[in-house]
Amino acid sequence: MRRALAVAGQELHAAWANLLFNSIPAAMIIPRPLRALIYRCRGMRIRSWRIGAGCFFGGADIEIGEKTFINVGCFFDASAPIAIGANCLLGPRVTIVTSSHHLDADRTLGGAPVTIEDGCWIGAGATLLPGVTVGAGCVIAAGAVVTHNCQPYGLYAGVPARRIRSLDIQGEAATEKGGRSGSVAVLRTRV
Numbered sequence: 001m002r003r004a005l006a007v008a009g010q011e012l013h014a015a016w017a018n019l020l021f022n023s024i025p026a027a028m029i030i031p032r033p034l035r036a037l038i039y040r041c042r043g044m045r046i047r048s049w050r051i052g053a054g055c056f057f058g059g060a061d062i063e064i065g066e067k068t069f070i071n072v073g074c075f076f077d078a079s080a081p082i083a084i085g086a087n088c089l090l091g092p093r094v095t096i097v098t099s100s101h102h103l104d105a106d107r108t109l110g111g112a113p114v115t116i117e118d119g120c121w122i123g124a125g126a127t128l129l130p131g132v133t134v135g136a137g138c139v140i141a142a143g144a145v146v147t148h149n150c151q152p153y154g155l156y157a158g159v160p161a162r163r164i165r166s167l168d169i170q171g172e173a174a175t176e177k178g179g180r181s182g183s184v185a186v187l188r189t190r191v
């Protein structure tokens with residue numbers, strides 16, 4: 001009985017936390033600055049308010065840099081830290097997985113952090129697996145599954161993601177209002 005009550009308490013706590021920090025901020029009706037404020041109240045280190053609706057954050061150990069844009073429906077399991085740099089673009093339904101199970105019969109739970117450095121574009125539906133670092137200025141093609149680190153300024157595509165091209169930095173990107181932004185680069189492919 002005591003065990004059942006403890007489990008019920010944990011489930012209630014999880015449901016309440018999910019309502020407060022996932023269901024409510026993920027709603028389409030919530031304006032983006034308010035959404036970012038709610039995430040900050042949860043303890044996430046967020047320096048951008050450009051986070052779309054429908055995202056799921058499984059923990060609070062998440063850092064999102066300045067002017068980074070997170071599109072709708074992204075999934076961050078966050079059982080290990082996730083760090084996303086400044087001036088990044090995450091397309092719709094990007095999945096960042098930090099937890100994993102060992103291949104032994106017990107399927108012991110493990111995990112490792114994921115890092116996305118400044119100025120990356122992660123295409124729609126891409127999946128980043130535990131422990132990977134995506135180097136600065138990379139483009140990850142739609143649907144790619146990133147299983148290893150990506151060296152900076154590369155276009156990576158496929159399952160598993162492979163570097164298919166290197167990218168050049170051409171000047172500075174315009175900000176949302178057409179001004180100049182300090183660090184992000186407009187990426188042009190080197191053919």
Ligand SMILES: CC(C)(COP(=O)(O)OP(=O)(O)OC[C@H]1O[C@@H](n2cnc3c(N)ncnc32)[C@H](O)[C@@H]1OP(=O)(O)O)[C@@H](O)C(=O)NCCC(=O)NCCS
Pocket residue numbers: 071089090091092122123124125139140141142143144155157158164189
């Ligand atoms: C990678 C991408 C940027 C295209 O780059 P590009 O320089 O125009 O590349 P190309 O179309 O010339 O394709 C180059 C090669 O990569 C392949 N490729 C392109 N996109 C791919 C993808 N998503 N997965 C696997 N391979 C891909 C092409 O088939 C081509 O292969 P080939 O040379 O054997 O024919 C684009 O395909 C992509 O994935 N865009 C993401 C769009 C998105 O997520 N939008 C959401 C808005 S945030």
